[in-house]
Amino acid sequence: MIRQVIVVEGKSDIARVSHAVEADMIATEGFGIRRETLEQIRLAYEKRGIIILTDPDGPGERIRQRLTRLFPKALHAFVPKSEASTENDVGIEDASPESIRKALSCLRVQYQEDSEEFSMGDIFAAGLTGRPDSSEKRARVGALLGIGYGNGKQFLKRLNHFGITRSEWEKALEACQKEPTC
Known part of the structure; x- marks a missing residue:
């Protein structure tokens, strides 16, 4: 089981990541993150740490940037777009369990300087x-x-x-x- 809480964008992402690893997860449900969800993420960040795993697209990057400003010591995992794409969609829900595990094995922290x-x-x-x-x-x-x-x-x-x-x-x-x- 992964110690940190993984922050993803939606319920479909939670379902897909659950096929790859055993971990607790929180879904932002998009960029307009509700106050209650931000409080859940803050508590997870303070108690266990968080891993930000958003979609490899523009909206996912904006969510990642927002969360990074709020939680500067969060860990980051990236699934390459080529491994998270179908003909019609790009997202963590489209990534293979192997690609998700690979991304979670290569965590990075963003330095503020x-x-x-x-x-x-x-x-x-x-x-x-x-x-x-x-x-x-x-x-x-x-x-x-x-x-x-x-x-x-x-x-x-x-x-x-x-x-x-x-x-x-x-x-x-x-x-x-x-x-x-x-």
């Missing part, structure tokens, strides 16, 4: 921006690092906010180069 370990030059030199296939490469490297997908600026912010080391960066780039899709 930016490091300056990485620059836009690093992103460009690695081919993660400025090329036709940069978006796909960022998605793959983000999945390998456990920080999710973002455009070039968001990706740089995540590298520096989630405390990624040069060693982790180099290993992820190397692993990505070995893949035929990278």
Whole structure:
């Protein structure tokens, strides 16, 4: 059983995550989180810690950002969009139990102070921006690092906010180069 409480967006997400791991969960039911739900999340955060596991899409990212502002020491888990998509939908409810377990095995905490370990030059030199296939490469490297997908600026912010080391960066780039899709 996972000690922390997992915060997801909806009841379908709870059902899917329950197939992957044994854990207590709270659903935000979207961006307009009710006061009672925020109080539940706050109590879980203070007593056991929380893991934020939102959908890999725009609304999921906005919910993640809001929760991070309210609960700055929350842990973050990211399921890559490619592993949480069907023809018509993107969400945790569409992820496989394996993808959910993998995301929960690579938890990150977002540091409130930016490091300056990485620059836009690093992103460009690695081919993660400025090329036709940069978006796909960022998605793959983000999945390998456990920080999710973002455009070039968001990706740089995540590298520096989630405390990624040069060693982790180099290993992820190397692993990505070995893949035929990278």
